[in-house]
Amino acid sequence: MATPKTTPGGGAKEKAGAGGAVPVPQRLMAAATRLFSERGYDRTSVQEIVEAAGVTKGALYHYFGSKDDLLHEIYGRLLRLQQDRLDAYADAEQPVEQRLRRAAADVVVTTIDNLDDARIFFRSMHQLSPEKQKQVRAERRLYHERFRDLVQEGQRTGVFNAATPPDLVVDYHFGSVHHLSSWYRPDGRLTPQQVADHLADLLLRALRP
Amino acid sequence: MATPKTTPGGGAKEKAGAGGAVPVPQRLMAAATRLFSERGYDRTSVQEIVEAAGVTKGALYHYFGSKDDLLHEIYGRLLRLQQDRLDAYADAEQPVEQRLRRAAADVVVTTIDNLDDARIFFRSMHQLSPEKQKQVRAERRLYHERFRDLVQEGQRTGVFNAATPPDLVVDYHFGSVHHLSSWYRPDGRLTPQQVADHLADLLLRALRP
Amino acid sequence: MATPKTTPGGGAKEKAGAGGAVPVPQRLMAAATRLFSERGYDRTSVQEIVEAAGVTKGALYHYFGSKDDLLHEIYGRLLRLQQDRLDAYADAEQPVEQRLRRAAADVVVTTIDNLDDARIFFRSMHQLSPEKQKQVRAERRLYHERFRDLVQEGQRTGVFNAATPPDLVVDYHFGSVHHLSSWYRPDGRLTPQQVADHLADLLLRALRP
Amino acid sequence: MATPKTTPGGGAKEKAGAGGAVPVPQRLMAAATRLFSERGYDRTSVQEIVEAAGVTKGALYHYFGSKDDLLHEIYGRLLRLQQDRLDAYADAEQPVEQRLRRAAADVVVTTIDNLDDARIFFRSMHQLSPEKQKQVRAERRLYHERFRDLVQEGQRTGVFNAATPPDLVVDYHFGSVHHLSSWYRPDGRLTPQQVADHLADLLLRALRP
DNA sequence: AATGAATGAGACTTCATTCAT
DNA sequence: TATGAATGAAGTCTCATTCAT
Numbered sequence: 001m002a003t004p005k006t007t008p009g010g011g012a013k014e015k016a017g018a019g020g021a022v023p024v025p026q027r028l029m030a031a032a033t034r035l036f037s038e039r040g041y042d043r044t045s046v047q048e049i050v051e052a053a054g055v056t057k058g059a060l061y062h063y064f065g066s067k068d069d070l071l072h073e074i075y076g077r078l079l080r081l082q083q084d085r086l087d088a089y090a091d092a093e094q095p096v097e098q099r100l101r102r103a104a105a106d107v108v109v110t111t112i113d114n115l116d117d118a119r120i121f122f123r124s125m126h127q128l129s130p131e132k133q134k135q136v137r138a139e140r141r142l143y144h145e146r147f148r149d150l151v152q153e154g155q156r157t158g159v160f161n162a163a164t165p166p167d168l169v170v171d172y173h174f175g176s177v178h179h180l181s182s183w184y185r186p187d188g189r190l191t192p193q194q195v196a197d198h199l200a201d202l203l204l205r206a207l208r209p
Numbered sequence: 210m211a212t213p214k215t216t217p218g219g220g221a222k223e224k225a226g227a228g229g230a231v232p233v234p235q236r237l238m239a240a241a242t243r244l245f246s247e248r249g250y251d252r253t254s255v256q257e258i259v260e261a262a263g264v265t266k267g268a269l270y271h272y273f274g275s276k277d278d279l280l281h282e283i284y285g286r287l288l289r290l291q292q293d294r295l296d297a298y299a300d301a302e303q304p305v306e307q308r309l310r311r312a313a314a315d316v317v318v319t320t321i322d323n324l325d326d327a328r329i330f331f332r333s334m335h336q337l338s339p340e341k342q343k344q345v346r347a348e349r350r351l352y353h354e355r356f357r358d359l360v361q362e363g364q365r366t367g368v369f370n371a372a373t374p375p376d377l378v379v380d381y382h383f384g385s386v387h388h389l390s391s392w393y394r395p396d397g398r399l400t401p402q403q404v405a406d407h408l409a410d411l412l413l414r415a416l417r418p
Numbered sequence: 419m420a421t422p423k424t425t426p427g428g429g430a431k432e433k434a435g436a437g438g439a440v441p442v443p444q445r446l447m448a449a450a451t452r453l454f455s456e457r458g459y460d461r462t463s464v465q466e467i468v469e470a471a472g473v474t475k476g477a478l479y480h481y482f483g484s485k486d487d488l489l490h491e492i493y494g495r496l497l498r499l500q501q502d503r504l505d506a507y508a509d510a511e512q513p514v515e516q517r518l519r520r521a522a523a524d525v526v527v528t529t530i531d532n533l534d535d536a537r538i539f540f541r542s543m544h545q546l547s548p549e550k551q552k553q554v555r556a557e558r559r560l561y562h563e564r565f566r567d568l569v570q571e572g573q574r575t576g577v578f579n580a581a582t583p584p585d586l587v588v589d590y591h592f593g594s595v596h597h598l599s600s601w602y603r604p605d606g607r608l609t610p611q612q613v614a615d616h617l618a619d620l621l622l623r624a625l626r627p
Numbered sequence: 628m629a630t631p632k633t634t635p636g637g638g639a640k641e642k643a644g645a646g647g648a649v650p651v652p653q654r655l656m657a658a659a660t661r662l663f664s665e666r667g668y669d670r671t672s673v674q675e676i677v678e679a680a681g682v683t684k685g686a687l688y689h690y691f692g693s694k695d696d697l698l699h700e701i702y703g704r705l706l707r708l709q710q711d712r713l714d715a716y717a718d719a720e721q722p723v724e725q726r727l728r729r730a731a732a733d734v735v736v737t738t739i740d741n742l743d744d745a746r747i748f749f750r751s752m753h754q755l756s757p758e759k760q761k762q763v764r765a766e767r768r769l770y771h772e773r774f775r776d777l778v779q780e781g782q783r784t785g786v787f788n789a790a791t792p793p794d795l796v797v798d799y800h801f802g803s804v805h806h807l808s809s810w811y812r813p814d815g816r817l818t819p820q821q822v823a824d825h826l827a828d829l830l831l832r833a834l835r836p
Numbered sequence: 837a838a839t840g841a842a843t844g845a846g847a848c849t850t851c852a853t854t855c856a857t
Numbered sequence: 858t859a860t861g862a863a864t865g866a867a868g869t870c871t872c873a874t875t876c877a878t
Binding site: 039040042043123126127161163164165168169171172174175176177178179180182183190195198199201202203205206207208 | 248249251252332335336370372373374377378380381383384385386387388389391392399404407408410411412414415416417
């Protein structure tokens with residue numbers, strides 16, 4: 001694998017002259033994200049991606065080792081984003097109740113803001129190559145555990161109802177987060193923030209002692 | 210299109226002589242269900258299905274109009290099952306609190322009992338042909354509305370907290386139901402009934418006034 | 419892999435009506451043999467093979483699992499032929515001198531008669547998949563050993579000069595056999611039988627005590 | 628086409644400062660030789676060659692006009708070497724019997740010492756461009772004829788058996804030389820010199836009157 | 837009721853080579 | 858002297874479906 005295949009889009013070399021020209025790797029990622037989200041990974045051909053990005057197949061394979069790699073990059077982008085945000089909320093100096101509420105609401109807003117990524121995530125994960133899947137799952141587990149620790153802390157300190165196993169509580173909340181990409185429409189009645197507040201409320205109410 | 214393609218497996222014509230032989234359409238459905246669940250709809254070839262069912266391609270196309278039809282049948286099977294059960298719980302003569310709790314728990318157990326069907330449902334819906342997808346969505350909406358009406362009834366009568374829009378409550382719960390196929394393992398610590406009770410508890414607690 | 423992929427061309431079902439129609443698998447083998455010999459395995463595309471055979475790519479992959487399989491079949495055909503003939507000569511009731519001479523001459527004639535197969539054999543063996551290569555090598559080794567045993571027998575009984583290790587004698591002779599496909603031209607001065615007699619003479623003279 | 632493409636590696640311009648650094652053209656030739664021998668010409672990509680040599684594609688195309696050129700260079704190197712050695716042996720002041728024996732043995736040792744080159748030679752010649760192939764064949768013919776003249780001389784003077792056409796004798800011997808790259812292993816029981824002596828013995832014995 | 841040979845379009849990927857820098 | 862992004866053609870193989878039997 002040639003060098004550029006590792007961190008596509010990392011460099012800042014843009015086409016001279018065209019001030020706002022978006023670099024090829026980014027164009028490819030954007031096209032792939034939209035298409036994967038619209039019609040699914042398997043139903044999107046490499047040909048369609050490169051046409052949408054305005055490049056040739058050779059260019060795609062210059063930057064990405066495989067179609068699978070594109071999917072992996074999309075995952076990585078979302079995972080890093082969400083992990084960073086969760087860490088920030090979890091590390092805050094606040095009562096656990098507030099930390100959990102904010103983290104729970106934030107992941108909803110972030111998911112809605114990146115609804116294409118999210119839809120791809122929940123729908124196409126099993127289409128990743130086994131080894132990449134393993135890697136993604138491992139990162140996902142870290143995220144889950146961080147979230148679970150918040151629940152656990154609240155239960156231990158008596159702030160939350162301890163009747164439900166904390167792992168199950170996390171899956172409960174993330175079920176509703178995953179589900180967002182199935183029903184949320186940007187033109188619907190509720191803003192992302194409103195949805196987030198409602199879902200966080202439901203979670204916190206469910207955890208009241 | 211030959212006659213049997215309309216309601217495959219409906220008739221009881223089994224291979225003469227072989228008392229317990231499973232009819233071909235059922236064998237095909239079972240094989241397709243397992244394979245679609247394991248590796249996804251697009252990654253399962255018709256050839257693999259017929260091999261797993263022990264028949265030939267001609268036989269499949271004798272009973273089903275297309276690969277797509279198999280998927281549609283799996284959906285129909287699950288949808289009918291869940292709609293029937295929900296109707297029974299919703300029509301019961303009990304306080305709305307109990308009716309909702311039982312319906313919410315039951316759909317969890319039913320989903321776990323049919324985890325392959327459920328996984329296919331949440332993962333491959335967008336691979337159905339547009340018209341079949343429309344039909345499935347319409348049936349799904351009926352189901353959703355029936356469930357929502359229970360929530361609404363409780364909110365109207367003051368039994369449930371009315372702070373959250375009832376549609377959102379339904380999506381909240383069904384998010385966690387969909388998510389089951391991503392994490393539930395039959396060999397895990399919790400039985401289906403225990404998971405169902407926990408999730409119903411969380412829902413009911415979230416709805417406390 | 420579907421059934422027909424195992425022994426292509428085994429069945430005798432020919433196109434009704436066309437009395438002398440050659441079955442598809444044979445047509446494919448013949449086209450592949452000619453093309454592989456002419457321009458090498460890697461330089462021959464599947465497209466070219468099916469065009470030469472007058473069928474479609476789908477048909478090729480119906481009968482053969484891969485391009486590699488075609489090559490393997492060509493090998494199998496030649497190996498079986500040569501092994502059978504060597505066995506017949508080696509088992510004959512004759513002095514070892516005559517048995518070796520006849521076997522040595524026969525393999526020359528057979529090689530010339532199947533010069534395309536032979537050229538493919540010596541040129542493209544390393545393009546077989548590793549496991550098929552292993553299998554071919556094993557069969558080849560049996561052939562080599564059978565031939566070597568003849569040399570050894572003559573050396574033990576004093577009929578042949580024992581100065582050279584018998585394995586080396588075999589490689590010596592088969593080197594010249596392999597080389598035939600590099601220089602022999604059907605329109606040259608010597609008939610296959612004449613070449614065979616000369617090469618067998620050289621071998622036998624080299625083995626004189 | 629830039630100047631250096633004609634005689635790559637001929638100049639002695641090495642990287643200033645790095646005393647023992649091997650010049651780029653040589654590094655490329657060495658890498659190509661190893662890879663072509665290991666996996667064949669067509670199966671070796673330009674990318675692999677430049678990676679193995681530690682340079683980039685641009686560098687390769689700076690020194691060589693094409694991938695094909697690399698192959699041609701390898702041929703040229705071996706051909707020049709062998710022609711020079713044969714000339715030396717053939718011109719020696721010795722009885723023809725000794726001159727032939729020494730030449731025959733020497734080509735065996737030289738071939739074993741350059742087994743990668745030899746393997747490439749006998750396996751990938753047909754992958755050269757037609758015109759380069761013609762050129763190589765012409766040089767090869769000169770070599771063959773020089774060798775044949777030795778045989779002929781011996782036959783004319785009665786030192787060798789004249790029963791076999793001299794061209795055939797040459798092909799006979801060179802068949803076994805070509806074949807070396809198929810079976811000789813450096814870790815085997817026989818040293819290059821021993822193999823050479825055995826093969827020369829066989830040839831000379833086959834030529835006894 | 838069922839077979840299985842055959843189709844033909846389209847899938848992902850590789851690669852030698854060029855060219856602006 | 859050397860880079861490496863980009864090309865574009867060609868490569869092997871898969872697959873849902875049809876149809877004569």
